[in-house]
Amino acid sequence: MTSAQPITLLRPTRPATDGQPAIPGHRVELQLLTTLKCNLKCTYCSLGVGEVLGSQQHVDYSLEQLAAFVDTQLKGYETYVTFYGGEPTLNRPYMEEVIARFPNFRYQLQTNGTLLDGLPDAVLARMSNFLISIDGGEGTTDGYRGRGIYRQVMKNLAAIRPKTSGSITARMTWSHPEISFEEIDHLTEVFDYLYFQFVADIGAYPAEGMAKRKEILARLIAKFFRHSDRLYPIIPIMGMVRNKVMPSKAQELYQGKTQCRASTHILNVMPDGRIFPCPDLLYLPEMQQGSVVDNWLRASPLQPDPAMPCSTCDAYAFCRGNCMKNLYLAYVKKDETYRREVVEPICELVKFMGEEIDRHQPQEWFARASLPVRKLITDCEVYEYVEIMP
Ligand code: SF4
Numbered sequence: 001m002t003s004a005q006p007i008t009l010l011r012p013t014r015p016a017t018d019g020q021p022a023i024p025g026h027r028v029e030l031q032l033l034t035t036l037k038c039n040l041k042c043t044y045c046s047l048g049v050g051e052v053l054g055s056q057q058h059v060d061y062s063l064e065q066l067a068a069f070v071d072t073q074l075k076g077y078e079t080y081v082t083f084y085g086g087e088p089t090l091n092r093p094y095m096e097e098v099i100a101r102f103p104n105f106r107y108q109l110q111t112n113g114t115l116l117d118g119l120p121d122a123v124l125a126r127m128s129n130f131l132i133s134i135d136g137g138e139g140t141t142d143g144y145r146g147r148g149i150y151r152q153v154m155k156n157l158a159a160i161r162p163k164t165s166g167s168i169t170a171r172m173t174w175s176h177p178e179i180s181f182e183e184i185d186h187l188t189e190v191f192d193y194l195y196f197q198f199v200a201d202i203g204a205y206p207a208e209g210m211a212k213r214k215e216i217l218a219r220l221i222a223k224f225f226r227h228s229d230r231l232y233p234i235i236p237i238m239g240m241v242r243n244k245v246m247p248s249k250a251q252e253l254y255q256g257k258t259q260c261r262a263s264t265h266i267l268n269v270m271p272d273g274r275i276f277p278c279p280d281l282l283y284l285p286e287m288q289q290g291s292v293v294d295n296w297l298r299a300s301p302l303q304p305d306p307a308m309p310c311s312t313c314d315a316y317a318f319c320r321g322n323c324m325k326n327l328y329l330a331y332v333k334k335d336e337t338y339r340r341e342v343v344e345p346i347c348e349l350v351k352f353m354g355e356e357i358d359r360h361q362p363q364e365w366f367a368r369a370s371l372p373v374r375k376l377i378t379d380c381e382v383y384e385y386v387e388i389m390p
C-alpha cells in the first residue's frame, strides 16, 4: 500500500450519536487483538502498514473495563469473539481470562498455527472455529513464513484435531500467480474449509498473472459443481453460490452491506482498547469507532460512498462491495496506484468468478444438491467468521 502513515495515539472525544444503535441487527463480533507482536515475519503482512505490527505488546485495558463496555454498549447482542493479533496465542493468559469471564460467548482463534500445541485443552475445546493462516503448499508457505513452518502447522493441526469439535479453516492469502491448483486443492483435503483472499499488494497482478489466476479459478469452480452430494469446501465459492441461489442470505447477516462485517458489526479492539472496523486500517485516526477504556462506540465509519463504483456494478448483487478497505483507499482517499494495481484487478477476478459460477447453472445444481450440502451452502457457520468474498 502507498498510503502508510505513522500510527497515532491521539484519542478523539466521544462523537455525538444520531439516536441509531451503533451496531445494527442482533449480533456483534469482538475481534480482540491480544497483542500486536508476532513470532513470524510474513512478507505481505497488512499490519506492517502504518507501523502497526509490534507497536502494542500488552493489553492495556482491564477485564473490568471490557465487561463494563460489553454491559453498556453490547447489551442484548449475541456476541462472539475472535482472538486476533499479531499472533494471539502469544498472549495466552488473556485468552483464558476472557473465556472464563464470558463463558456464554462463542469463540474463534485466528492464528498462524505455529504455537497451537502449547494451548491448554480447555482453550482448544472452547473454539467453534480455528482460522489458520497458510499460503499454499509447503514450498510457498515456507517461502513467505520461514523454513519448516508448513510442517510445524500440519503437525499442530493433527495434534489439536482430537481435542476440538470446532471447524478448522485454512485462511490462504493468494499472493502470487504461481500458486497452483494442486496446492489449493490439497488444502481442501487437510482442512474442513478453505477461505482464500486475493493479496492487496501493488504489483501483484500483471496481465499474465491474471490469466493464470483465472485458469485456476475456473478449475476450482468446475470442481465445485462436479458433485451435488458432496461439498467442495471453498468459502468464497460457497458464499457466492449462496448469494446467487438465496439472495436474501447475502443481506440478512450484514444489513445488505459488505460481508466482511466491517460496515456493520465487527469491532476490532486494539491492545490499548481503541476500536476500529477493519484490522487493516488501524493506522487511520478517522477510522476509530470507539474505545473500551473510555466506554464509547459509534457506527462503523467504513461505509459505502458514492465515489465507489459498486452501485452500478453488475456483480453487486452477489459481491456487495467485497473489501471496504480497498474501496476506501482507492475511491475515497483516491490512491490511484492502489486503485489501478490492486482494486480493479481484484474486482475483475470477482466478476470472473461470478460469470464462471453462472456458466454452471447454480440454481439447477442447488435444486439437485443433497440436504446436507444445501444446509452448508445456506447456513455454514464459518460464514460468520470470515469475509466470505475473496
Ligand atoms: S466487483 Fe468491485 S465494483 Fe463490483 S460490487 Fe464488487 S467491489 Fe464493487
Ligand code: SF4
Binding pocket: 260, 261, 262, 277, 278, 279, 280, 322, 323, 324, 325, 326, 387
Ligand atoms: S475485507 Fe473487510 S475486514 Fe478485510 S481488509 Fe477489507 S474491509 Fe477490512
